[in-house]
Amino acid sequence: MLSNIAQHMSFQLQSGEPLIDGIRRISLQQIDQALDQLTNPDFDRDKAVHEARKTCKRLRAILRLVRDEVGYPFYRRENVRIRDASRLLAPARDSAVMVDTLDSLVHRFENLADDDMAGKRVETAVFTPFPATGFATLRTKLVERHQHLSRHILETDAVPRFITAVRTARLQVAEWPLQNEGFSAIAGGLYRVYRRGRLRMTRAQENTTTEALHDWRKRVKYLWHQLEFIQPIRPTLLNELGEALHSLSGSLGNEHDLA
Template identity: 30%
Template sequence: MTFLFHAKESCAHAVRRLGSQRIDHAIAALAEAPRSEKAVHDARKSIKKARAIIRLVEDGLEGVGRLDRRLGRVARQLGAPRDALVLIQRFADLQRGHRLGAAGDRLAEAFAQQRVATETALQAALPQMLEALAEVRRRVKRCDPSGGWALAWRGIERVYADAAKAHRRAQRSRKATDLHRWRRRLKEQWYAIRLLVPAWPEALQPLNQELSRLSDTLGLNHDLHVLGTEIRRRETDRDRKRTLLRSLGVRRESTSAEALRHGERLYAEDPAAYARRLHRYWRLWRDEAP
């Protein structure tokens, strides 16, 4: 199921089509295979896309805040087991570089137990999550954002400006919270570009791929930060804790420097100029479409 604008559809139709499709996909995945790691991950990604299309037209959509909060709550619940699994995987990577012995085994077991607890909580909450998704789907299918495509283009400019602002803040502070905030804004920008790729694939597909890679780099940085937080909380040996945190710090510094360097190029353009350029691509595509 593609996440793309169609050349001749109205903005309101695009929002209803894309939003309801992604929520339908999330519901189907969870209903058919609620214990499947892949199904849960696919459902979470679909919800993020639904949130992205809703936020794109938030200025002209009544009650958008409530819809976004409900989808966000479900996405966080779905994300907890995967976050726990990623913690296990990142710690396994760290173990390969350090001889931790029994202490490492104890930490690994604690992380495994944490994953089981999150999976149990997810299964218990699943009926309420499906109910919430069904309600949001009903509202999205009836929504009628006012403002037409001009509304969407204001949204595209806004998400770029928000991402650029978050990048500047992360560049100044280098804090994990600011880097993670930038990643959230960058993913909104990425989803907007994915919608527009058909307008000029030769130009926009490379940008789409670059945003995907950058999101992965920032995601790794966040994973390492979370692992460091857990080691600070759980590791009792001071020397071992210091060694592990130093190793994680080196990797985090490398990934953050790489991401911030790419961001300087990514946000070299003024938001209004960026939106005008993409709008020209889109307008030519629509004019040429049969």
């Protein structure tokens, strides 16, 4: 499997690479990574599911980038195909996140308790140590739930269906009706994702619900992945914007995990 750094670097246009060639290369690369992660028995199953779903998100970001170029019917068909395939793996990933989130909370408040006992907190602070041991039963239940959902995915046709859908998507990449080599081929898609992200941000500010924040985060991640892809065009500027979006996505993701 590619390292995180290698995966990040590979999800970019290469210097001097024609746009259409880069789009097809990246799309095939993401699909192959997803297939590799789920068909290699040596990979950790939880990590494989997580990485496969991330590659689907990157691929959907690319589809949004070229939406105007390929046309809405083509875009919708392929986007729905990848979306539905990713959803087959969602229960196992979501249940793993619940365990990780609980562990993070316990660790965080244990550290706060240590700081408080060491006198590192202001004397007027009111702090009640986090009863980590009281969450042992909850953690056991969450782990059991995750194991059940993971077994369910392995024992049903979820993974084979995912593989079939993604392989079908791979065959379609060569048929993507891409013609324009200039920035105009992706400008509309890039602007649409940015505009919708701003709209979701406004909605989340006006009505701060878990659903609104999650919807905003999805648009943030699409834009982040798109900037990753075109980063070599304006390396310094797009890298800075990408890092800011990555950070924002992480903060919104933490909120969603806690919710």
